[in-house]
Amino acid sequence: MTYAQTQQGMLVISNDNFLVGLLTGFSVANSFSFHSLPVTNSLTVDSVKPVCRVVLIDLRNLTPILMRSHFAILQQVNAQYGVPVCAIYNQNDPDFHPCLSWVSYFNDVDLIAQLDRYLTDLITRSADMFNERRSQERRRAIDRRGIAAIVSATVNINDNPNTNSKRGNEELERFSLGPFRVNKNSRSVCYNNRDLALTAKEFTLFMLLAEVHDQVCSTEKIIGKLWPNTRRANKSDLYQYMHLLRKKVEEDPDIPKWILTVKGVGYRLNTR
Numbered sequence: 001m002t003y004a005q006t007q008q009g010m011l012v013i014s015n016d017n018f019l020v021g022l023l024t025g026f027s028v029a030n031s032f033s034f035h036s037l038p039v040t041n042s043l044t045v046d047s048v049k050p051v052c053r054v055v056l057i058d059l060r061n062l063t064p065i066l067m068r069s070h071f072a073i074l075q076q077v078n079a080q081y082g083v084p085v086c087a088i089y090n091q092n093d094p095d096f097h098p099c100l101s102w103v104s105y106f107n108d109v110d111l112i113a114q115l116d117r118y119l120t121d122l123i124t125r126s127a128d129m130f131n132e133r134r135s136q137e138r139r140r141a142i143d144r145r146g147i148a149a150i151v152s153a154t155v156n157i158n159d160n161p162n163t164n165s166k167r168g169n170e171e172l173e174r175f176s177l178g179p180f181r182v183n184k185n186s187r188s189v190c191y192n193n194r195d196l197a198l199t200a201k202e203f204t205l206f207m208l209l210a211e212v213h214d215q216v217c218s219t220e221k222i223i224g225k226l227w228p229n230t231r232r233a234n235k236s237d238l239y240q241y242m243h244l245l246r247k248k249v250e251e252d253p254d255i256p257k258w259i260l261t262v263k264g265v266g267y268r269l270n271t272r
Contacts, residue, residue, distance in 0.1 A: 009033040011048060013070065014058030015040070019088070019111075023056070026112060032119075039066060043073040049081050054119070056086045059096070060108065071100070078102050086118070101197060101248060105240075117233055177213050178258075178271030182206075196248045201226065205245055209259065209269035218266040242267065 010032045012023050020036045027034035035052065037043075039062055048055065055074060059067065074085045084104065089096050091107035098105040106114045173184040181190040187203045189196045198206060208225055209217050219235060226241070227233035246253040260268045 009035065009052045010054055010056065011052035012036045012056045012058070013039055013041075013043075014056075014088075016058055016060070019058060022112065023115075026115065039070070043070055045073060045076050045080070048073065048077050049083065052083060054084045054086065056088060056115075059087050059089045060093075071103075075100075075102065086115075098244075101244075102199075104199070113232060114237075117227055117230055117237060177210055177269070180210070180258075180271070182210060191249060198245070198248065201241055202245045202248070205241055206249075206269075209267060213269045213271050216262045216266050216268045220266075222266065 010023065010027050012020055012035070014020055014036065015038050024034050024036075026032075039058065055077070057070060057074065062070075077083045078085050079102075085102065086104045086106060087098075087100075088106050088108055088111065089098070091109050104118065106118070175182055179192050181193075182188075183190075184207075187198070187200065189198055189203065189206055204226060205222065208222055211217075219238060223233050223235070223238055226238070242259070243253065246256055246259050249258050250256045258270050260270055262268055
């Protein structure tokens with residue numbers, strides 16, 4: 001069991017006993033702790049945050065009043081603690097439209113396969129964040145040990161080639177492409193000075209297109225980069241994330257101006 005897995009707990013909010021049973025088995029198989037609540041239970045930030053690292057809420061047959069109430073709490077949990085929120089909906093409901101940018105939506109067809117890909121990515125990101133925190137702690141320890149040497153140094157920092165190199169690296173971490181401003185350190189993208197609030201997966205997808213901007217990035221390459229640890233991902237999964245990204249980037253996602261489809265090949269980020 002990895003460090004990331006031991007930190008993961010799943011909270012499922014649903015009245016569907018079959019779904020709860022299915023996800024209980026899925027959690028056990030993936031070393032997730034598991035908690036479930038009926039949709040009629042009231043939620044608070046304090047009741048949700050301590051027990052989970054990901055929340056799944058079943059929107060099927062959920063009343064509009066309960067949906068608003070639950071999402072108000074879950075948005076706070078997501079914003080304050082970074083807990084991912086997933087919503088399960090009925091694919092055959094013509095009146096349902098995914099509309100919240102901070103929610104990952106899954107239809108109730110082939111649900112387990114979708115969750116498997118999503119949670120695998122979540123575990124990988126958590127492990128990466130843990131490793132990065134350890135690296136930062138080591139760097140801080142080295143910095144503390146080197147304070148005396150830094151204070152007594154007589155070399156002008158502005159003449160230090162390493163400093164100039166660092167400054168150059170920082171410039172590489174921030175760049176502009178057409179109307180987009182990218183900050184790789186904060187993993188953020190602004191469009192006309194408006195933060196697009198991209199999720200981790202959406203930022204990765206945007207960067208894949210940005211790296212070859214105005215050229216085509218193949219569908220196969222994107223799928224391989226977005227889901228490197230599974231062979232189950234397919235074009236349908238990519239279409240879902242591309243749709244979510246376009247909703248944030250495009251004024252009209254149905255008539256894209258910036259993220260263009262090149263039929264039979266892949267996608268291209270237009271920066272002109």
